[in-house]
Amino acid sequence: xxxxxxxxxxxxxxxxxxxxxxxxxxxxxxxxxxxxxxxxxxxxxxxxxxxxxxxxxxxxxxxxxxxxxxxxxxxxxxxxxxxxxxxxxxxxxxxxxxxxxxxxxxxxxxxxxxxxxxxxxxxxxxxxxxxxxx
Numbered sequence: 001x002x003x004x005x006x007x008x009x010x011x012x013x014x015x016x017x018x019x020x021x022x023x024x025x026x027x028x029x030x031x032x033x034x035x036x037x038x039x040x041x042x043x044x045x046x047x048x049x050x051x052x053x054x055x056x057x058x059x060x061x062x063x064x065x066x067x068x069x070x071x072x073x074x075x076x077x078x079x080x081x082x083x084x085x086x087x088x089x090x091x092x093x094x095x096x097x098x099x100x101x102x103x104x105x106x107x108x109x110x111x112x113x114x115x116x117x118x119x120x121x122x123x124x125x126x127x128x129x130x131x132x133x134x
Contacts (some may be wrong), residue, residue: 009038025107033101037094044090047083054080 059076066072076084098102 023108023111026104026111028035030101030104030108033097036099037097040090040094040097044087044094045067045091051083051087054083056127 054076057076062073062075063079064071064073065079
């Protein structure tokens with residue numbers, strides 16, 4: 001029975017180790033997602049600043065922009081369109097990242113054995129699509 005108890009203790013330690021490794025991985029993933037969210041917000045803010053500056057630019061001139069290793073001349077209208085499209089893409093990416101953080105937080109809570117009050121945790125704000133359904 002002593003050998004069985006030792007084997008059982010080893011299994012418990014291994015299970016605890018696996019659980020702690022999983023908790024650490026989830027925590028690291030959440031931290032990385034939060035950092036990504038900060039970077040996406042920074043880029044979003046820079047784009048907003050650019051759009052604001054473009055409102056005060058003479059449309060006839062066109063502007064030089066950097067596109068990778070190239071300099072390109074684009075009209076103000078084209079630049080506004082490009083930045084607006086990028087803003088939409090950034091918003092979608094931010095929403096996906098937020099959803100991932102929520103899922104990982106819920107999983108982290110479950111692994112820790114905590115019963116989380118998640119009422120309202122996955123509530124989505126109303127948008128035009130939702131309002132039309134009402």
